[in-house]
Amino acid sequence: MKPHFRTRPQFAALISLLLLSAFAVAQEGPLDKSQPKGITPDDIIKRFATKEKEFKEARDGYTYRQDVKVQTLDGDTVDGEYRQVFDITFDDQGHKNKTVVFAPQATLVRIGMTQEDVDDIENRLPFVLTSDEIPEYNILYVGLQQQDELHCYVFDVAPKEIVGKKRYFQGRVWVDDRDFQIVKTYGKTVPDIRPKKKGNNENLFPSFTTWRAQVDGKYWFPVYTKADDQLHFSLGDVHIREIVKYENYKKFGAKTRITYEGKELPPGEQKPGDQKPVEPQAQQQPPKN
16 A cells, blocks of 8 residues: 655554454464374375365356455544445356446545555465465465364465565464464555655555365365554554455356365265364354455
8 A cells, every 4th residue: 555645744643454352362272382183284284285285276166256345533523435346257158247226436645556456365375275376385384273163273374585576475373273264364465565755655565364264165265364564654553454255155167166175076066074064153153244
């Protein structure tokens, strides 16, 4: 996000994205720093990275709705908002389409939405760490932690280096010890953009939490992203708040392939021991706005 500062200093304010709420904290157990039993951290990484690649391919075969809200706050008062709701669908040839269904005039004054912001919201907030991306990251096992009814392995993730204009994730991921899929992420996209010359060319990005829920009994898809952060621009702080909802996942039938552990599943078949699809209210339910 780029700042749009007013000339009178008394109008300078804070910027944030809706904070990880009391709900998430209340449902999170203490971090157990002991090593996993019966499996090594490297083996866990290999397994969840393989599952992430399958998840990424599977999600590319689903339609869904994405609801984005970005607000700036002056104290407790919302003084600007960006809102967009769009559907991800497919045409008759199986090509993915984005259709905007609701986009009122933005009222943001103290910041401006950049192309990097839009790309992050659409593509990087639902962070995916596949076997293809693993070599680009340092991944450190930090322990075990309960998330609602899920037993999770916890890893810290950071890029080994920033290459060109490519954007990366830096933060923490929680991996379910049963399905070996990421069920929650917390962190931010990097790098922030801080030109040597102060002013509107700064482009800063908030920390966020993304929760996932199980879809079709197979994959943990992102359902809710929430952030509340202060972005410290050189000319002053701005407080922003952001909520992104992912709704109405439906498998597109024409060319969708569902795989599990590297094998394609016949239509309608689930892996052994599959639990029934879990609604967000029952597993890792994010707080409502």
